[in-house]
Amino acid sequence: MSLTDSLRAACVNVAGIRPCATCGARALSVCGSLAEDGLRRLAALADDVTVAPGAALVREGDTAHHLFNITAGSVRVYKLLPDGRRQIVGFLYAGDFLGLATGDRYAFTAEALEPVTVCKFRKTEYRRLLHDLPDLESALLERASHELAAAQEQMLLLGRKTAQERFASFLLDTARRCARAGGEADRLHLTMTRAEIADYLGLTTETVSRVTSRLKTTGVIRLLSLSDIAILRPAALQAMAHGSQD
Amino acid sequence: MSLTDSLRAACVNVAGIRPCATCGARALSVCGSLAEDGLRRLAALADDVTVAPGAALVREGDTAHHLFNITAGSVRVYKLLPDGRRQIVGFLYAGDFLGLATGDRYAFTAEALEPVTVCKFRKTEYRRLLHDLPDLESALLERASHELAAAQEQMLLLGRKTAQERFASFLLDTARRCARAGGEADRLHLTMTRAEIADYLGLTTETVSRVTSRLKTTGVIRLLSLSDIAILRPAALQAMAHGSQD
DNA sequence: CGAGCAGTTGATTTTTATCAAGTAGCGTGG
DNA sequence: CCACGCTACTTGATAAAAATCAACTGCTCG
Numbered sequence: 088m089s090l091t092d093s094l095r096a097a098c099v100n101v102a103g104i105r106p107c108a109t110c111g112a113r114a115l116s117v118c119g120s121l122a123e124d125g126l127r128r129l130a131a132l133a134d135d136v137t138v139a140p141g142a143a144l145v146r147e148g149d150t151a152h153h154l155f156n157i158t159a160g161s162v163r164v165y166k167l168l169p170d171g172r173r174q175i176v177g178f179l180y181a182g183d184f185l186g187l188a189t190g191d192r193y194a195f196t197a198e199a200l201e202p203v204t205v206c207k208f209r210k211t212e213y214r215r216l217l218h219d220l221p222d223l224e225s226a227l228l229e230r231a232s233h234e235l236a237a238a239q240e241q242m243l244l245l246g247r248k249t250a251q252e253r254f255a256s257f258l259l260d261t262a263r264r265c266a267r268a269g270g271e272a273d274r275l276h277l278t279m280t281r282a283e284i285a286d287y288l289g290l291t292t293e294t295v296s297r298v299t300s301r302l303k304t305t306g307v308i309r310l311l312s313l314s315d316i317a318i319l320r321p322a323a324l325q326a327m328a329h330g331s332q333d
Numbered sequence: 334m335s336l337t338d339s340l341r342a343a344c345v346n347v348a349g350i351r352p353c354a355t356c357g358a359r360a361l362s363v364c365g366s367l368a369e370d371g372l373r374r375l376a377a378l379a380d381d382v383t384v385a386p387g388a389a390l391v392r393e394g395d396t397a398h399h400l401f402n403i404t405a406g407s408v409r410v411y412k413l414l415p416d417g418r419r420q421i422v423g424f425l426y427a428g429d430f431l432g433l434a435t436g437d438r439y440a441f442t443a444e445a446l447e448p449v450t451v452c453k454f455r456k457t458e459y460r461r462l463l464h465d466l467p468d469l470e471s472a473l474l475e476r477a478s479h480e481l482a483a484a485q486e487q488m489l490l491l492g493r494k495t496a497q498e499r500f501a502s503f504l505l506d507t508a509r510r511c512a513r514a515g516g517e518a519d520r521l522h523l524t525m526t527r528a529e530i531a532d533y534l535g536l537t538t539e540t541v542s543r544v545t546s547r548l549k550t551t552g553v554i555r556l557l558s559l560s561d562i563a564i565l566r567p568a569a570l571q572a573m574a575h576g577s578q579d
Numbered sequence: 580c581g582a583g584c585a586g587t588t589g590a591t592t593t594t595t596a597t598c599a600a601g602t603a604g605c606g607t608g609g
Numbered sequence: 610c611c612a613c614g615c616t617a618c619t620t621g622a623t624a625a626a627a628a629t630c631a632a633c634t635g636c637t638c639g
Contacts, residue, residue, distance in 0.1 A: 166486070166488075172494075188482045189481070228470060231477040236440050249626080250627070280586090281587095286492075291628060294626095295586095297588080330414040330415055537597080539597080541618095542618060559604075
């Protein structure tokens, strides 16, 4: 198989076309205009890499040589202040894309929350690929636009929502993602700690814990374990997330 | 001049190539690979629209038919909660791009802060343009990536910075933009009210006012008028913005 | 079985919001 | 051109939300 074919395979992965147990349907829709059937045959050649829990995929300040597509596991993406305060700007899951951020250096750190597999390849190869697959760029733009909209929603959360509203929003987002990945509706699995949830929501672990307890005692959610939650009253949670007091 | 030529002109504007008193240099660098010189001749045909202060360019929930390139003035982009809490997710200036956010509906409202002129055109025309100008998409992806990085920086600000750190960061960002637009370094002009700054920084007007007073009395800034500020001690402001206590 | 870490719960403090009362700048109309 | 009135802004007092500090619980893994 030629280098070009291998790169083409990598591209398929990047664009999210590669069939995947947890994300197949959604990813395919992103760039359905590509010649899926020919590309899919090449997908098996993608350059997969395994990352251990806690290990970094990229570090803030590193030269941005690579792009990644998460094929399994989950990832925390964060920025730090000099004194150690951390803001997690997103969690990534199978099918998600990493390394899009601009400039020649990464502006964030990305670390595995669980054992993660990624398709990793050099940006230089990506640039060559664009000539062969013009639709790739449009698929990436689509992705970037979605991420931007999500970032704006998160700014609303961080700037204007109360602790309870933030946590309710987070649970609903996570439940939605779990459902898309084939899970039951109103059931969700957390791959991160309370401290990571806190750093994502701009809160402390104590506050996350207190809000969780409150939702538990008011019968809105039920903890099956520390990392598995059932939503008992979805409508109530929805109302909370959008700011109806409760 | 044919429709195609007119669209091509619009595209030039979108991509930011159109020469412009305040943003020329930066915009040109974004898609320098386009055949600038031929395109520039067509730029004058761009479909310019004027928007009065306070008037909306797009409204949250509206069907997203158009794309815009700001050619003069400034714009607030925000999201609302049902009870009226507002988060301004960004301010746009000459050379900036609006409407990139995905889906068939706008997820935000954009309103003029001052008299604004924009280049406005339909998304359907944009799609046809891509065939003629493949580099346009890559320029837009570049822009989107920059916006995403800025959004992540803002999440760090909203989630983890104190009121003073937020305001210091805002002043430095604004000063940088003013300098790029040809203004003096360490001098900046605000086109928005204190309430709008507050809604951008996740604070109240009172807190913005108090922090401003504090920076004034500590000799870090000087107010030439309500909307014009001189930075007297840039290093101190920089230290504050990144979290060194003061 | 026990050590250590993640998570919970409680007491207190801090920060910022809220409520309230001015002040100043600006545009309009006399 | 000046005065008036509106709105934006400032400053102060108090309240609320969440952070911090501290103690304790319980799960997980050697």
